[in-house]
Amino acid sequence: MVTPRRAVIVLSSHVVRGSVGNRAAVFALETLGFPVWAMPTIVLPWHPGHGKGTRIIPDPQQFADLLGDLENAPWLGEVGAVLSGYLGDPSQAGAVASLVNAVKRQNSEACYLCDPVIGDQQTLYVAEATARAIRDQLLPLADIATPNRFELEWLTGRPLDDNQQLRAAASECGPETMLVTSCHGSVTGQTGNLLCSKGTALLAEHRSVERPPNGPGDLTSAVLLAHLMSGETAGEALRATTASVFEILSHSARSGADELPLESQAQSLSHPSVDIDVRELSPAEPAAVK
Numbered sequence: 372m373v374t375p376r377r378a379v380i381v382l383s384s385h386v387v388r389g390s391v392g393n394r395a396a397v398f399a400l401e402t403l404g405f406p407v408w409a410m411p412t413i414v415l416p417w418h419p420g421h422g423k424g425t426r427i428i429p430d431p432q433q434f435a436d437l438l439g440d441l442e443n444a445p446w447l448g449e450v451g452a453v454l455s456g457y458l459g460d461p462s463q464a465g466a467v468a469s470l471v472n473a474v475k476r477q478n479s480e481a482c483y484l485c486d487p488v489i490g491d492q493q494t495l496y497v498a499e500a501t502a503r504a505i506r507d508q509l510l511p512l513a514d515i516a517t518p519n520r521f522e523l524e525w526l527t528g529r530p531l532d533d534n535q536q537l538r539a540a541a542s543e544c545g546p547e548t549m550l551v552t553s554c555h556g557s558v559t560g561q562t563g564n565l566l567c568s569k570g571t572a573l574l575a576e577h578r579s580v581e582r583p584p585n586g587p588g589d590l591t592s593a594v595l596l597a598h599l600m601s602g603e604t605a606g607e608a609l610r611a612t613t614a615s616v617f618e619i620l621s622h623s624a625r626s627g628a629d630e631l632p633l634e635s636q637a638q639s640l641s642h643p644s645v646d647i648d649v650r651e652l653s654p655a656e657p658a659a660v661k
Contacts, residue, residue, distance in 0.1 A: 377451020385411035396593035413459030442473035464504035485513035614643035
């Protein structure tokens, strides 16, 4: 008899058109075999990078009440993980934290992945109060965090000019496991993911993709969580996650897509064909190329 997989609660943005936030995370988790409970933190017509649009943010009390319903749901024992991403309002952090604690009381082995979606390209794209709420209320609860390089710089309050500095910052930031995306490549034209956990740093590199669509960070967080919940080692999960996201990004670039074409690239999530090298980052390794 096959043991049912634990459900994942996903709390992030929802767009009507596109493959970001909940749209990316839910698709990836369900494709990889995990039931999902999904709650939008904000509803948008499309990613803000495509232009201005109406923003529907749940009333703070209604948002907290709905998450309170989940805390008291008779099915809470089905949940094995919580994934939070973009928040529409700083007040949502407290409700998310309360839900995470409730899930962990119900299941001591449950995992919380905090994707601190606050900015990129040296710019915050959420209100600073929201960024602070994620830093102060959610990151301390996280078992796994998945910031990009700029987000880790903001969270730690200092520039991180090479992968050794990223590694040091990750070890100081709180969660036992941290995946830093968009890390420095060891050669020009490369980028990658740096997975830091229990004193070990694993680096997975690939060719940079020019003008990628929005959403790879949301996708990376969900795919990594799925592989770790499946019992894979850190190295296996990093290799598979990096391969899947890079393969989808590469296809997007070749086709000129302005959104991640997840519906036509689902096989890349479960069976990526690209080969990604994963190696341990030595503490003595020289600074990477910027």
